[in-house]
Amino acid sequence: MDLFAQILVNGVLLGGLYAVMALGLALVWGVLNIVNLAHGAFIMLGAYLSWHLYTYLGIDPFLGLPITAILMFCLGYAVQRGLLNLIVRAPMFNTLLITFGLEVVLTYLAQIAFSADFRTINPSYAGAHISLGPLVIPLARLMAFGVAIVLTVGMWVFLLRTRLGRAIRATAQNLVAARLYGVEPRHLYAMTFGIGIGLAGAAGGLYGTVSQINPYIGATLTAKSFAIAIIGGLENPLGVIVGGLVLGIIESLTVAYVGATFGDVASFGVLVLVLIVRPSGILGKTA
Amino acid sequence: MRASDKAGEALLAVTDLSAGYGGMPVLRDVSLEVRHGEILALVGSNGAGKTTLLRALSRMIASDGGIRFAGRDLAPMTPDEVFGAGLVQVPEGRQLFDRMTVEDNLLMGAYRRADQASVRGDLERMYALFPRLGERRRQLAGSMSGGEQQMCAMARGLMAKPQLLMIDEMSLGLAPVIVEQLMEVLATIRTEGVTVLLVEQDIHLALSGADRGYVMETGAIVHGGDAKALIDDPAVRKAYLGL
Ligand SMILES: Nc1ncnc2c1ncn2[C@@H]1O[C@H](COP(=O)(O)OP(=O)(O)OP(=O)(O)O)[C@@H](O)[C@H]1O
Ligand SMILES: [Mg+2]
Numbered sequence: 139m140d141l142f143a144q145i146l147v148n149g150v151l152l153g154g155l156y157a158v159m160a161l162g163l164a165l166v167w168g169v170l171n172i173v174n175l176a177h178g179a180f181i182m183l184g185a186y187l188s189w190h191l192y193t194y195l196g197i198d199p200f201l202g203l204p205i206t207a208i209l210m211f212c213l214g215y216a217v218q219r220g221l222l223n224l225i226v227r228a229p230m231f232n233t234l235l236i237t238f239g240l241e242v243v244l245t246y247l248a249q250i251a252f253s254a255d256f257r258t259i260n261p262s263y264a265g266a267h268i269s270l271g272p273l274v275i276p277l278a279r280l281m282a283f284g285v286a287i288v289l290t291v292g293m294w295v296f297l298l299r300t301r302l303g304r305a306i307r308a309t310a311q312n313l314v315a316a317r318l319y320g321v322e323p324r325h326l327y328a329m330t331f332g333i334g335i336g337l338a339g340a341a342g343g344l345y346g347t348v349s350q351i352n353p354y355i356g357a358t359l360t361a362k363s364f365a366i367a368i369i370g371g372l373e374n375p376l377g378v379i380v381g382g383l384v385l386g387i388i389e390s391l392t393v394a395y396v397g398a399t400f401g402d403v404a405s406f407g408v409l410v411l412v413l414i415v416r417p418s419g420i421l422g423k424t425a
Numbered sequence: 426m427r428a429s430d431k432a433g434e435a436l437l438a439v440t441d442l443s444a445g446y447g448g449m450p451v452l453r454d455v456s457l458e459v460r461h462g463e464i465l466a467l468v469g470s471n472g473a474g475k476t477t478l479l480r481a482l483s484r485m486i487a488s489d490g491g492i493r494f495a496g497r498d499l500a501p502m503t504p505d506e507v508f509g510a511g512l513v514q515v516p517e518g519r520q521l522f523d524r525m526t527v528e529d530n531l532l533m534g535a536y537r538r539a540d541q542a543s544v545r546g547d548l549e550r551m552y553a554l555f556p557r558l559g560e561r562r563r564q565l566a567g568s569m570s571g572g573e574q575q576m577c578a579m580a581r582g583l584m585a586k587p588q589l590l591m592i593d594e595m596s597l598g599l600a601p602v603i604v605e606q607l608m609e610v611l612a613t614i615r616t617e618g619v620t621v622l623l624v625e626q627d628i629h630l631a632l633s634g635a636d637r638g639y640v641m642e643t644g645a646i647v648h649g650g651d652a653k654a655l656i657d658d659p660a661v662r663k664a665y666l667g668l
Contacts, residue, residue, distance in 0.1 A: 140536070172464060301536065304529055304532060305533065307522070307525060307529075308522045308529075311520075311524055315516065316522075317485065317504045317506060317516060317522070318485070318508065318513075319513075319533050319536055319581070320504075320505045320508040322536030383455070
């Protein structure tokens with residue numbers, strides 16, 4: 139029973155991190171109608187950025203998150219303005235091809251720049267944990283979970299309450315009306331993509347505190363983010379929390395009871411199942 | 426200068442405007458003017474090109490010809506710039522943000538306004554003008570009745586503080602009582618300095634509520650002038666009013 143509870147706790151903590159990973163992907167998908175296959179590669183870049191900030195400048199990975207997020211936001215804005223705006227209204231197939239190409243290029247560049255070696259961000263509290271009765275809660279994972287929830291809820295409030303957030307929702311719902319009401323789509327799309335990539339960067343920074351980094355982690359993270367976005371739906375950022383938790387818990391159960399190498403297999407099993415049972419996601423619309 | 430000081434002068438002047446879709450011409454050399462402070466009716470049957478004209482004015486589609494608005498040339502502008510200049514349309518079919526609340530829809534009308542501080546006050550003014558919207562401010566726009574949606578669309582347009590509000594097919598599918606209420610609102614906002622271009626298929630309704638009117642037929646203006654005179658014009662009566 140204690141073991142089961144511990145597995146659940148692990149799954150929940152992992153799920154929070156997964157939620158932020160998927161948050162940016164779901165935002166970009168919902169508003170720009172682009173399934174960004176390079177999303178995981180941007181998470182990977184964020185992780186490396188965080189690693190560099192920590193290793194060379196001594197900036198704590200959690201305190202460095204805003205820096206990582208802002209730099210990644212700028213990169214995302216530039217990529218949308220310079221490249222993806224050309225294909226926003228193109229057929230889905232074209233956007234898949236271009237973002238797939240982007241994923242390949244980013245991974246390749248990362249491999250040249252950072253080498254294929256595994257990296258870890260090891261702040262002094264990396265091994266610390268809190269004991270709750272029989273349960274062990276690693277401090278870094280708990281902090282990452284906390285930040286993830288704050289980011290996701292913050293995103294929800296941003297979309298619901300701010301002027302820019304409202305314009306982003308409006309554009310996702312009715313592009314013609316948004317243009318008639320003063321939205322300049324190229325700028326708005328670039329802001330949206332920038333925010334999505336900024337969130338990916340933050341997710342990468344968090345990932346780096348709980349897991350090893352190498353240039354090839356992107357593809358798997360994209361696929362997991364995709365599964366979570368499908369489960370949670372694209373309308374409401376809180377949906378990705380549910381999606382993240384579902385995936386996190388299933389994965390940690392699988393790792394514990396089936397075998398460590400089956401974690402990723404389980405995610406894809408979930409994805410396939412959700413697509414079959416509820417093509418519009420567990421919580422709502424996906425488009 | 427207040428709008429009333431300029432009464433009678435042209436706010437919008439369109440000269441020899443041509444436009445179409447993918448090489449297929451729809452508008453042929455359309456010229457018209459909208460004067461400060463008036464309610465102008467643009468009428469014509471299905472497919473005459475009224476909506477196409479509004480799309481061209483809002484720069485949603487390309488066109489040839491002159492468009493001057495409040496002393497500025499709109500032709501090279503993008504839709505958001507036209508909107509920023511104070512030329513705002515309530516589009517055909519309303520085009521609300523269906524899965525957003527009434528209030529969010531109205532706030533989107535004020536999205537580009539520089540004076541964000543006075544937006545709250547204007548919301549309350551809209552709720553006074555359209556009490557039904559005030560009761561339903563948290564309701565999703567897409568879940569309201571047709572009449573309520575049209576009110577929401579008009580209030581969203583007014584939230585932009587337009588100089589000229591162009592309303593496309595305001596009365597379509599609405600009960601006569603509702604249409605009457607909306608016409609009263611138009612008369613009210615006109616006294617507040619908003620000029621109105623009312624596009625309608627219901628020729629009698631539009632001309633009886635307007636100061637002047639134009640009749641459009643297969644992409645060209647075929648009649649124009651004082652609204653009362655148009656209603657009495659035998660040619661117009663015969664062709665459009667079935668009299
Ligand atoms: N998006 C479009 N693509 C191609 N042709 C179009 C498009 N929109 C309108 N048309 C054509 O342009 C012509 C004028 O249409 P428009 O919608 O401007 O007429 P309208 O006067 O607004 O008619 P209604 O009173 O029915 O709204 C029609 O022949 C129509 O088929
Ligand atoms: Mg029309």
